[in-house]
Amino acid sequence: GAVVSQxxxxxxxxxxxxxxxxxxxxxxxxxxMFWYRxxxxxxxxxxxxxxxxxxxxxxxxxxxxxxxxxxxxLTLSTLTVTSAHxxxxxxxxxxxxxxxxSPLHFGNxxxxxxx
Amino acid sequence: xQSVAQPEDQxxxxxxxxxxxxxxxxxxxxxxxxxxxQYPNRGLQFLLKYITGDNLVKGSYGFEAEFNKSQTxxxxxxxxxxxxxxxxxxxxxxxxxxxxxxxxxFGQGTTLxxxx
Numbered sequence: 198g199a200v201v202s203q204x205x206x207x208x209x210x211x212x213x214x215x216x217x218x219x220x221x222x223x224x225x226x227x228x229x230m231f232w233y234r235x236x237x238x239x240x241x242x243x244x245x246x247x248x249x250x251x252x253x254x255x256x257x258x259x260x261x262x263x264x265x266x267x268x269x270x271l272t273l274s275t276l277t278v279t280s281a282h283x284x285x286x287x288x289x290x291x292x293x294x295x296x297x298x299s300p301l302h303f304g305n306x307x308x309x310x311x312x
Numbered sequence: 313x314q315s316v317a318q319p320e321d322q323x324x325x326x327x328x329x330x331x332x333x334x335x336x337x338x339x340x341x342x343x344x345x346x347x348x349x350q351y352p353n354r355g356l357q358f359l360l361k362y363i364t365g366d367n368l369v370k371g372s373y374g375f376e377a378e379f380n381k382s383q384t385x386x387x388x389x390x391x392x393x394x395x396x397x398x399x400x401x402x403x404x405x406x407x408x409x410x411x412x413x414x415x416x417x418f419g420q421g422t423t424l425x426x427x428x
Contacts, residue, residue: 306355
């Protein structure tokens with residue numbers, strides 16, 4: 198079945214540094230990828246929709262200059278958390294879909310801790 | 313606006329008993345409904361979806377869900393629960409059957425605890 202690989206699975210960084218998270222579709226071409234944020238024991242909040250070759254579409258309240266998204270190819274989207282602060286600590290999950298009525302496939306998530 | 317509600321934060325069942333995880337939705341058009349399961353520190357795994365056709369949808373791991381338009385519900389069910397079914401379950405809705413063109417709106421999640 199379709200596999201989405203997300204890397205790293207966890208990262209600890211110091212306040213003020215930037216962190217890049219990668220999301221790859223391993224056996225299909227993903228024209229669209231989605232980035233979600235999940236707080237403990239809460240639902241997934243959609244942050245942005247990433248379209249290959251074009252700018253990402255951000256949800257209301259999400260700072261596009263802080264959460265940089267690049268979708269340079271049909272198999273890779275990256276989320277960069279710039280100048281991270283402790284309040285950015287969270288579980289970030291990407292998802293991807295190919296063509297047609299295929300369901301979204303999710304990566305295993307990245308646990309970000311900013312100290 | 314689209315919304316999904318999962319009225320129970322947690323559901324507890326004994327192994328071997330049937331389980332139900334509830335979901336209701338609110339959309340302005342035809343709903344496309346999904347169930348996902350999440351294990352600790354992992355992403356979401358797709359269980360099943362309703363696009364059109366039979367109201368009873370069968371999915372992975374013996375789960376099924378029934379689409380009820382009059383009650384705007386899409387409850388997840390399994391005839392006989394396993395301890396390994398213990399996880400966090402999310403109901404989601406989209407206005408597009410092709411989820412790559414439509415955003416998924418998730419419910420708040422329900423923790424299923426199956427006790428031996």
